[in-house]
Amino acid sequence: MAQLIQDRAAIVGIGQTAFGKGLPESELSLACQAISAAIDDAGLRPADVDGLAMFSMENGREVEIARNVGLGEITYFGEVGYGGGAGCGAVGHAAMAVVTGQCEVAVAWRARKRADKGSRPWANVAARLGGAPQWSRPFGLLRPVDEIALLARRYMHEYGATRDHLANVALAFRKHANRNPAATMYEKPLTRAQYMNARWISEPLCLFDNCLETDGALAVVITRASRARDLAQPPVLIHSFAQGFGRQHQVMTNYFCDDPLLGPGWACAKRLWANSEIGPRDISCAQLYDAFSPLVPLSLEAYGFCDRGEGGSFTDDGALEWPHGRLPTNTAGGGMSEAYVHGFNLVLEGVRQMRGTSTAQVERASSCLVTSGEGVPTSALVLRRD
Amino acid sequence: MTESGFLLPDLQDPESAPFWEATARGELCLQRCSGCGRLRMPPRPMCPHCRSTANEWPAVSGRGRIWSFAVVHPPLLPAYAEFAPYPVVVVELDEDPGLRLVGNLVATPEGPINGVDPATIHIGTPVRVVFARVGDVSLPRWMSAAAAD
Ligand SMILES: [Zn+2]
Numbered sequence: 001m002a003q004l005i006q007d008r009a010a011i012v013g014i015g016q017t018a019f020g021k022g023l024p025e026s027e028l029s030l031a032c033q034a035i036s037a038a039i040d041d042a043g044l045r046p047a048d049v050d051g052l053a054m055f056s057m058e059n060g061r062e063v064e065i066a067r068n069v070g071l072g073e074i075t076y077f078g079e080v081g082y083g084g085g086a087g088c089g090a091v092g093h094a095a096m097a098v099v100t101g102q103c104e105v106a107v108a109w110r111a112r113k114r115a116d117k118g119s120r121p122w123a124n125v126a127a128r129l130g131g132a133p134q135w136s137r138p139f140g141l142l143r144p145v146d147e148i149a150l151l152a153r154r155y156m157h158e159y160g161a162t163r164d165h166l167a168n169v170a171l172a173f174r175k176h177a178n179r180n181p182a183a184t185m186y187e188k189p190l191t192r193a194q195y196m197n198a199r200w201i202s203e204p205l206c207l208f209d210n211c212l213e214t215d216g217a218l219a220v221v222i223t224r225a226s227r228a229r230d231l232a233q234p235p236v237l238i239h240s241f242a243q244g245f246g247r248q249h250q251v252m253t254n255y256f257c258d259d260p261l262l263g264p265g266w267a268c269a270k271r272l273w274a275n276s277e278i279g280p281r282d283i284s285c286a287q288l289y290d291a292f293s294p295l296v297p298l299s300l301e302a303y304g305f306c307d308r309g310e311g312g313s314f315t316d317d318g319a320l321e322w323p324h325g326r327l328p329t330n331t332a333g334g335g336m337s338e339a340y341v342h343g344f345n346l347v348l349e350g351v352r353q354m355r356g357t358s359t360a361q362v363e364r365a366s367s368c369l370v371t372s373g374e375g376v377p378t379s380a381l382v383l384r385r386d
Numbered sequence: 387m388t389e390s391g392f393l394l395p396d397l398q399d400p401e402s403a404p405f406w407e408a409t410a411r412g413e414l415c416l417q418r419c420s421g422c423g424r425l426r427m428p429p430r431p432m433c434p435h436c437r438s439t440a441n442e443w444p445a446v447s448g449r450g451r452i453w454s455f456a457v458v459h460p461p462l463l464p465a466y467a468e469f470a471p472y473p474v475v476v477v478e479l480d481e482d483p484g485l486r487l488v489g490n491l492v493a494t495p496e497g498p499i500n501g502v503d504p505a506t507i508h509i510g511t512p513v514r515v516v517f518a519r520v521g522d523v524s525l526p527r528w529m530s531a532a533a534a535d
Contacts, residue, residue: 128396135428136488137393138525140458140466140499141474149456150476150488157454157509200471203457203504248434255453255476255486256427 004275007384009095010228010235013042013221014348019184019339023113023215028060030217031111032068038219039069043232044105049221051076051106053094055086055342060111076103080243082251084291084373085264086110087343088381092241094222104223110344111217136253145210145292147252148375149202152294155261156204161312163204166293167195168315170208170336173290176322177333180359184212185337209293211335218344220351229386236354239367239384240276244268245377252375264378265302265371272380273304280304283382284365285328285353287346290335295374296320300327303369303380322360331360343372350383389520391465397523401429404443409524414515415443416485427485448515449531450479453486457504472500473507477528492516492527499527 015037017023017030025033039046049071052062056079066074076097080089087110094106129137141147155161174190177183190208198206228235244267248257273279280303288299297311305327306314320329332338332349339345350370352358371380397406408415417429421438425446432439455475460467472490479485493501495516512531517524 129393130396130399130402132428133393134395134399134402138395138520138523139474139488139490140392140462140469140472141456141488142393142458142462142466146456146458146474149458150454150474153456154454154476154509200457200459202459203471205456250428253488255488258484 005095005099005238005241006275006277007237007239008099008225009222009238010225010386011091011220011238011351011383012223012228012231012233012235013038013040013044014219014351015039015041016218016345016348017216019182019214019216021114021213021215027111027113027217028064028068030215031058031060031065031109031219034111034217034219035065035069035107035109038107038221041233042221044221046070047072048105049107050074051094051097051103053077053090053097053106053108054079055083055090055110056081057083057086058111076106080379082373082376084289084342085376085378087347087372087379088241088370089243089372089379091220091222091238091347091381092243092379095238095241098222098224104227106222107219108222109217109219110342112341113215114213132250132253141253143202144252145205146202148292148294149205150255151260153204155294155298158261159309159312161297163196165297165312165315166209167192169290169293169296169320170195172315172318172320172325173330173334173337176331176360177337180332180338183333183338184214185333205292205294211291211340212337214339214341216339216341218341218348220347225386234355235386236351237384237386238381239278240272240382241380242268242271242275243377243379244271249377251377254375261298263298263302263374264376265299265374265380268378268380269303272382276382278367278382283327283367283369285331285362285368287331287334287350287368287370288329289343289346289371289373290330291340291343291373293336296329299371299374302374303371322362328360328362331358331362346370347381350381354383354385389465391463392520394521394523401431405429406523408443408445409517409526412517412524413445414448414526415445417441418444425481425485427487446479446481450477450513452476452507452509452511452513453478454509455491455507469498469500471504473502473504475507475528477513487526490527492518492529493533495527495529
């Protein structure tokens with residue numbers, strides 16, 4: 001019988017910097033500040049940290065983090081690829097490391113400056129294209145939003161999803177951000193008319209179907225659940241963790257397989273729920289990766305909240321909205337209205353919901369699903385209250 | 387208008403060179419496994435069905451249907467911004483609807499990538515391949531089969 005993570009690891013500290021555009025600090029400095037705050041939040045000392053799990057795309061390396069924050073001897077370090085797909089993966093790798101005794105206390109984080117060229121690999125104008133990009137970029141399919149727009153149009157055509165469904169997503173997350181003083185869109189309400197009249201970016205997607213562009217950093221501290229119970233904060237248990245991508249998957253331009261609308265979340269969800277004692281019906285709230293609004297209905301289907309093709313209509317009647325919706329989602333505003341830090345802010349909001357400290361706190365919330373980038377090799381977590 | 391700033395493939399890429407050599411001849415050729423005979427796109431060294439590394443590059447019909455499309459608006463790289471908004475299509479080929487290519491829809495073989503009114507584009511419309519020279523590359527593009535035939 002396999003030893004599952006199932007509640008044997010816990011998130012015990014969270015930390016973040018302010019979100020903004022053009023922050024003066026380097027990505028390394030932002031990372032160190034967020035990690036430092038998360039260690040303080042846990043009631044631990046930097047010397048207690050002996051594990052590091054990060055995004056492959058991170059600019060600050062492990063040794064630099066350790067030298068700056070004054071960490072102890074490091075006995076586990078690892079990284080997860082594929083940009084926005086990596087967030088829950090980094091947390092999950094840290095959880096695996098503490099549960100298997102490779103380290104005692106691990107940190108996972110993401111620091112990002114959108115102005116930094118390295119943060120936007122697709123903006124890199126190489127002389128000539130090799131590999132996958134040669135099959136799409138020459139034709140002017142240049143940005144991630146264009147790549148997702150093609151899937152969104154097909155999804156709307158096959159299942160009758162509409163712009164109103166996508167607006168449901170954007171408006172719900174904006175309402176939540178309007179309650180969250182840390183959110184970029186805290187003081188900026190959004191109406192359905194504003195959504196419908198917004199300029200196109202890549203039809204059928206408009207400005208408000210896109211995530212924000214944010215500088216900032218966030219970090220979490222993970223240790224064994226048994227140790228977590230002696231620390232400063234109520235432990236948030238990592239109940240289940242999975243990564244995944246499907247057969248014949250191609251990153252972002254996933255048009256070259258039998259069923260392009262079956263995204264990586266489907267493979268990830270299978271493992272996630274197989275390793276979980278609870279299922280989608282038991283989930284109190286969700287933090288779903290939302291670089292683009294259509295990823296939300298696609299994720300609702302992949303993670304089993306509704307049948308295939310019903311992700312659009314699931315969003316009707318305020319289903320994603322706090323406090324009365326059947327699945328309050330992205331309760332801090334998500335990537336579209338809080339901050340876009342490659343989805344890592346979704347992990348921290350999941351922790352706040354389990355601690356009872358969200359600015360859109362779901363009453364008696366006992367479990368939360370957090371997902372990372374749909375459209376790229378992905379990852380997900382089921383978090384639980386202790 | 388100029389297409390000189392377009393992003394173009396590396397013609398030295400060994401996996402894809404036969405594709406671009408074929409477009410230069412005015413042919414749409416896809417990689418086919420010599421082991422099991424299945425066509426595959428994009429090209430790659432090993433067949434996922436039979437693991438053969440032997441392959442050939444037969445010409446295909448160049449006919450298909452629009453599987454999806456997007457209409458791309460700025461902000462964009464300058465060379466593409468000149469043509470915005472322009473549609474980008476995914477075409478599924480008649481040989482096998484699982485074989486798809488991304489491309490542009492044009493009104494005439496050498497016409498600009500913004501030459502078709504997006505309001506007239508529909509999923510399912512039959513299309514036919516044409517070729518347009520951009521720099522040293524011949525790019526496959528698509529015309530409505532009704533207009534092209
Ligand atoms: Zn074969």
